[in-house]
Amino acid sequence: MNLALHTFLFSVYPYLCLAVFLIGSLVRFDRDQYTWKSDSSQLLRASQLRWGSNLFHIGILFLLLGHSVGLLTPHFAYAPFISAQHKQMLAIVSGGVAGSICFVGLTLLLHRRITDPRIRATSRRSDMAVLIILWLQLCLGLASLPWSFADRGDAATMLTLADWAQHLLTMRPEPSALLAVPVVFKLHLVLGMTLFVLFPFTRLVHIWSGFASLAYMWRPYQLVRSRRLHGPRRAARARREI
Template sequence: MPLGLHNFLFVVYPYICLAVFLMGSLARFDRDQYTWKSDSSQLLRARQLRWGSNLFHIGILFLLFGHTVGLLTPHFLYAWLITAPQKQLLAIVSGGIAGLICFVGLTMLLHRRIADPRIRRTSHRTDLAILCILWVQLVLGLVTLPVSWSHRVDASAMLILADWAQGIFTFRPDAAGLLTVGWQFKVHMVLGMTIFLLFPFSRLVHVWSGFASLAYLVRPYQLVRSRRMDLSTHASAPRDGEKA
């Protein structure tokens, strides 16, 4: 890969994707709130949808949390508890299991939308496109596992990727270390950033609603009065000109 293209993809492109991801989501919520939904077709092939959706969401949420914590946590914060090779081995095993679960669920969802003519006719092209992109991304992630296993002794690949991700979020981007990383990781990273770029223009925006629903866990109690209490209070209130 030419050095100029390498620097663009891993220094400039991440900020383009993050900017579109954040500003695009805000703009869609502000302008097109009625499209802020998952467009479920749950009345058709409900059993396949239930299994596929549950497996997909369990796997993808674990992978999202694992990637976020694994890449953005500085090494010195966990060095007292676990070594870098042990962390990489944990990531390979847990990420591989979650990836397989997510892959099975997503394959079921994709098959459901393609194989059933009724669902295919009611599906938007963006629905099929984003499912296909996620499926390819999962395959690429699973492909990186054997490469990660070969680096499990020194965890060199994991440390390089973590340094790059932390540099992006601390506005100190440095893609020099990625020159030694395998092509599987690079393609996986570029496609992952592209998913963030496409996020505001797809049904994936409903993920924000899922995170926003966590606010219900800490909301204050609501005071609810019965209609009978409201009527009795209104009847007992003094009228204008009357003494209380």
């Protein structure tokens, strides 16, 4: 990979993606709230959706949580409890299982959307694009497992990726740290960041609503009281009932 392109992709591009992700989501919510939905196709065909959707969402939520914790947790925070090698093996096994579950679910959803004429006719190009990109991203993630397994001895690749992500978070990007990382990991990172660019312009925005619904867990109960009628209004209502 060209050094200038490498520097751009792993030092500037992440911040561009984050800016588009946040500002684009805010603008869409402000201007096009009626398009802020998941556009479910359950009414057109319920079969295959239940398995595909459940498997996909279970897998993708675990992967998102695992990637966030694995990449953004400093090494010193977990070193007293688990070694880097054991942490990498845990990530390989759990990520492989969750990725396989997600892959099966997403493949079912993609097959359903492509092969059903009614669903395909009502699908937008962005719907198909998101499913295909997510499918490719999962393929890259699963394809990186053999490299991770071969690297389990010193967990160098995992530590390098985590160090790069944590430097991004603290506004101190170090793209040179990824020069020796296998290309499959780089493609996985770039495609993952690209999904953040596409996020505000596709049905993916409904993820915000999913996280926002957690607020209902702490929302106080709504009290509903019967309205008491007094005086002339009560008498008028009694006459109507008679």
